[in-house]
Amino acid sequence: MSQDFLRIAVQKSGRLSEDSLTLFKECGIKFDSKAGKLKTTSSNFPAEFLFLRDDDIPGYVEDGVADIGIVGENVQVETGRNVDIAKKLGFSKCRLSIAIPRGDSYQGVQDLQGRSIATSYPTILGNFLKENEIEAEIHEISGSVEIAPSIGLAHAVCDIVSSGSTLLANGLSEVEVIFKSEAVMIAHPSLSEAKRAILSKLLFRIHAVQTAKN
Ligand code: PRT
Ligand code: ZN
Secondary structure: OOOOOEEEEEEOOOOOHHHHHHHHHHOOOOOOOOOOOOEEEOOOOOEEEEEEOHHHHHHHHHHOOOOEEEEEHHHHHHHOOOOEEEEEOOOOOEEEEEEEEOOOOOOOHHHHOOOEEEEOOHHHHHHHHHHOOOOOEEEEOOOOHHHOHHHOOOOEEEEEEOOOHHHHHOOEEEEEEEEEEOEEEEEOOOOOHHHHHHHHHHHHHHHHHHHHHO
16 A cells, blocks of 8 residues: 555646645645646655646546645636535635626616626626526636726626725726635545545644644
8 A cells, every 4th residue: 555645736826826835835745846847746745746727626636637636616616526625724715706897886686687797707606696586698708807897898797806906906896795715625526545544644734734823
């Protein structure tokens, strides 16, 4: 069983990367995280790290190419992949919100009826609209969502908000929070016994690190 190890997918570069790597280092796991490396093996823990785009991580974990990974819950839910949530990690907190041009009147969710909304999160937005029995056109775009109303592409946007300064800078005001997110550790649903034992060890260390911080 000595060759058993956990293959861990983390974001290559972006908002999750630094906190993800810090977490593993705080757990005492040593590895080389030199820029540009796509794969590295720990020298003191049975783990191998894969550095990927965050959007690809849930699929890799579902397929078992990676055993576990760290992503935002927003990405996990949007991709709809069949993975387990092993642990909520408490960093990269943000929300997915609907925003409209500042000054437009808004009484409630019914004001979205018949409107068009630009988003990179069509699944989560679609579920929200369905639950609220609103028929609106979802305009899927992959980036710079906040620009959509000012160029006449959509009436409203649905995007990730953290400080709110991007909405402000684009003349938008937040009217509905539809999803709250943080980084989560996801796991392949049917890990081998040996891999589950390594994951338990890792989760135990993460728990200890988090407890020491609080
Ligand atoms: O290249 P790759 O595909 O791996 O990365 P990415 O560009 O898709 O994702 P990245 O690194 O931007 O974000 C990774 C994860 O961080 C997201 O999926 C969220 O779970 C989380 N997160 C936390 C955020 C933010 N905060 C955030 N502020 N993701 C994006 N933003 C963007 C948002 O889209 C908007 O454009 O920042 C802008 C708003 O920020 P404020 O502070 O102005 O409100
Ligand atoms: Zn991404």
